[in-house]
Amino acid sequence: MFDFSIITSWVHGLLTSWMPEGLAIFLECVIVGVCLLLMYAVIAIVMIFMERKVCAAFQCRLGPMRVGPWGTVQVFCDVIKMLTKEIITIRHSDRFLYNLAPYIVILASVLAFACLPVSRGLEILDFNVGVFFLMAASSIGVVGILLAGWSSNNKYSLIGAMRSGAQMISYELSIGLSILTIVVLTDTMQFSEIVERQADGWFLFKGHLPALIAFVIYLIAGNAEVNRGPFDLPEAESELTAGYHTEYSGMHFGLFYVAEFVNLFIISGVAATIFLGGWMPLHISGWEGFNTVMDYIPGFVWFFAKAFFVVWLLMWIKWTFPRLRIDQILTLEWKYLVPIGLVNLLLMVIVVVFKLHF
């Protein structure tokens, strides 16, 4: 398995041989930041294209077909269009918060995105409380959404923001519980470590029943966390026209839009990392030949394949189910998912204490 830290340490060595260490680290941070944002944008474009194609397939349509082969250039055109559009300022809005809100949302999203280990040695933010940091960073997003709804001075936006607040804060709990279940199994919060421990089998298989329950809860709660159907109440277009981002235009709207798609990827990426082994290839103990062949496939291919598989699952759900109502969403969370999650956590503790896992 190729280790990317060879490249990164080579770059580091090269830079320090030319300049003082402080400057080299600063330069490296800048390079990493640029790469991160570039990857963020590329992922967003791929996600948007995928969404349009997947949804078209479910709806007996073709999706974008005209611009480029199979419509592949369509999304780039849309991005350029979005960039050139005017950002309309709204009268009687809270100007400062109104302009700040999309950046808070995108900031939370980028911070969470930086936590994902893409391949061996290719992780940006990786320290001993990584899981904790990811959850903390991703929950800043709801602040941006609440601010957007409040500062727009629009009643629809406000209702959308309130719904979003109620929903995202509730479902954070279930996400936390299901991730905690896996943390109990691994006894580490560091993402690279979590992935390493899955070398002899993914946690979804190693943790069997409690891990499976946690995975299902995580998918449901994760879907709700990123405000996608059937949990897309905050922006239910048939009820609130567009919810919290009704009044946003141009790239400010674009930031919400991109953040929503990358958040979906982050949710899927985290699912892939903690349940499906991240960049770790599929290993079956005893099948040495099989394992060696699997190791030839690079880690980032494994990671993206797993993440996009989960994305596809979530898109399938979105394009099939009707939308829930606000009271049903909260009932689902507080009366079903949280109690099940708590019991499941206990179950995992028992499994770990009595060494019932594989």
Next chain:
Amino acid sequence: MNSNLKDKITAWEPAAVWSESGDGLFTVPADRFRALAERLHAEGFDFLRSLTGMDWGEEGFGVVYHLEATSTGENVVLRTLTPDRENPVLPSVCDLWKGANLNEREAFDYFGIRFLNHPDMRRLYLRDDWVGYPLRKDYDPAQNPLRMSNEVAKDSTASFELMPDGSIIRKRNVLFEEEEYVINIGPQHPATHGVLRFRVSLEGEIIRKLDAHCGYIHRGIEKMCEELTYPQTLALTDRLDYLGASQNRHALCMCIEKGLGIEVTDRVKYIRTIMDELQRIDSHLLFFSCLCMDMGALTAFFYGFRDREKVLDILEQTTGGRLIQAYNTIGGVQADIHPEFVRKTKEFIAYMRPLLREYHEVFTGNVIAQERLKGTGVLTREDAISFGATGGTGRASGWACDVRKRHPYAAYDHVKFDEVLFTEGDCFARYMVRMREIEQSLNIIEQLIDNIPEGDYQLKMKPVIRIPEGSYYAAVEGSRGEFGVFIESRGDKYPYRMKFRSTGLPLVACLDTIARGAKIADLIAIGGTLDYVVPDIDR
């Protein structure tokens, strides 16, 4: 009308005068009308089919009421009038028949007739700053230039009450208090299916009160009809309920044919019936699609539209139109059916039946859809009748209100079909009624399609059509309820007054009752299942 009922009414109200012209109706003096209305309501006439404001020139202003007893199926037509052209005042009946509420506002809007004790005497369609009353015969359109200012939404309304000394006082009624959280849903909103506007008072997500504003697509079709010859008026009916274009025009043709006393050939009757049913399938498929879209199930939306396209193709081949068909004419239809019509229709029936099962799999059986639709937006049978909410809405509440069964017309007495009835009255029942009706419509077409009799598709009509003096009413079962046409003729080639009984107006009228206490998301589901079409409400 049977003589038994006629005698009864004469006994209850000796001042009521029977006149034979047209369908025949009773004229009741304004001061005696309220007592007779109460009596009739108590005697079982619980369904106000139509309420038409009128300007009889010298005689004054008045209203024509079409009443039906749902238990016995008896019909009676009443009219009452006031000779006062300056300050016309009539008693309100909106406490007896809830559906009269909006209809009386419409009469106030058009004729300036003020209804005593009506709680909400605002204009219904026109702007509040409109000068004069447009359907009065002495109305001068020059009074109303195009206004470039915004209309300010008022939070209060007026009602008129009669004092013991004979004077009338104006009372101010508050619609929304200052501190209420009122949001606008519409006129530009994805879920109102057109330019309908609700002002909704919210408490969190819960709806406290709903006030419907109509008139954003008001074109004054009834006024326009008064200046058109009978064949010309046909063109406007397709623009009412555009998902019931065929049925609307059918109703108008039937009413004119009734006035002229002509009977169309069996071939025409069969063709009209098949076209009406195809139109109904078209409308119900669109209903399914739009409801799914409103509920967030966007995939099911495309399924419905995919199959609706097949119906439109069949309609287009014969009539030349997809939305606006312009097919029925006075005394027949515009053109004979296309040579491929029979084959294609049969293919469609075979194609559609299995797909309905697919619809049920993708949407009806879904647990979220069931949770959202079941038990929400309940309309009781009494309310449905009182509001006159006919069609699928009425039948979902257990009211057998199908005009095809109550007053069979065209070829409906030759076919066997079930009137789909549910008793729950909730959104799910309203949804299921329409899904089952697609099956019934397929059954009806299947029975007729192979047996279309030979004959002329168009009777020879005179170039200038004049209907004998009198008033006529004819109704068909539109895609979303009873669509009626009321014509008052003075023997000219133009109608003296033409009124369309809107299928959607009663549905909007009952919305406040249904939606109170529901959530915003429920309002969308309720609106979707009531299935109103806005141009039909506004006319």
